[in-house]
Amino acid sequence: MDVIEAITNRHSQGKVRPDPLPRELAEKLLEAAVQAPNHYKVRPWRFVVLTGEGRNRLGEVMAVSQQERHPDLPSEAFDKCRALPLRAPVLIAVGVDKPGEPKVLEIENVCAAAAACENLLLAAHAMGLGAKWRTGEWARDAKVKEFLGFEADQHIIAFLYIGYPEFVAEFPPRPSFEDRTVWME
Numbered sequence: 408m409d410v411i412e413a414i415t416n417r418h419s420q421g422k423v424r425p426d427p428l429p430r431e432l433a434e435k436l437l438e439a440a441v442q443a444p445n446h447y448k449v450r451p452w453r454f455v456v457l458t459g460e461g462r463n464r465l466g467e468v469m470a471v472s473q474q475e476r477h478p479d480l481p482s483e484a485f486d487k488c489r490a491l492p493l494r495a496p497v498l499i500a501v502g503v504d505k506p507g508e509p510k511v512l513e514i515e516n517v518c519a520a521a522a523a524c525e526n527l528l529l530a531a532h533a534m535g536l537g538a539k540w541r542t543g544e545w546a547r548d549a550k551v552k553e554f555l556g557f558e559a560d561q562h563i564i565a566f567l568y569i570g571y572p573e574f575v576a577e578f579p580p581r582p583s584f585e586d587r588t589v590w591m592e
């Protein structure tokens with residue numbers, strides 16, 4: 408698939424089928440992700456790939472965290488949290504390394520990891536998969552970070568939900584670059 412075509416026609420697909428993905432496909436996506444540019448070759452991205460029971464374990468952590476913060480909520484609210492990671496057969500949490508030396512900037516590490524996420528989404532699209540980038544409060548949740556092996560002050564910038572698309576929807580073209588661009592000649 409032509410790269411411009413992939414960029415233009417990629418759209419988030421929140422609804423994917425529950426069928427598991429072969430591990431080789433997930434590996435292809437990660438291989439695409441790590442082709443992203445990154446300053447000082449620090450490769451600041453960290454991926455935690457959750458499939459099968461791993462997603463249930465994350466859901467349990469989310470439910471417990473919610474219960475601790477909002478003990479008065481009805482039990483359905485905790486069930487809802489428990490089910491969040493099950494929205495796709497593969498869920499990839501993307502964390503960002505903190506700079507290990509002064510010349511490395513956190514903002515640049517975040518930029519590089521975000522580029523890796525977009526690479527991954529484009530690869531998924533080119534491979535006929537559906538994917539969606541989510542964050543929400545769970546990306547900042549202390550218990551979720553701990554479960555995934557991230558430090559408390561480390562950023563999680565994405566939960567990438569990936570699976571076989573349930574349907575392929577039509578989308579209108581996105582707004583132009585023009586009102587976001589000035590030319591200095």
Ligand SMILES: Cc1cc2nc3c(=O)[nH]c(=O)nc-3n(C[C@H](O)[C@H](O)[C@H](O)COP(=O)(O)O)c2cc1C
Pocket residue numbers: 417418419420539540541542543564
């Ligand atoms: C950093 C980041 C976090 C996002 N978090 C969420 C989210 O938590 N929930 C959501 O519905 N969309 C989220 N989005 C937006 C979707 O991933 C998607 O980009 C948006 O709905 C536009 O659709 P498109 O990808 O088809 O252009 C996020 C996007 C980015 C870049």
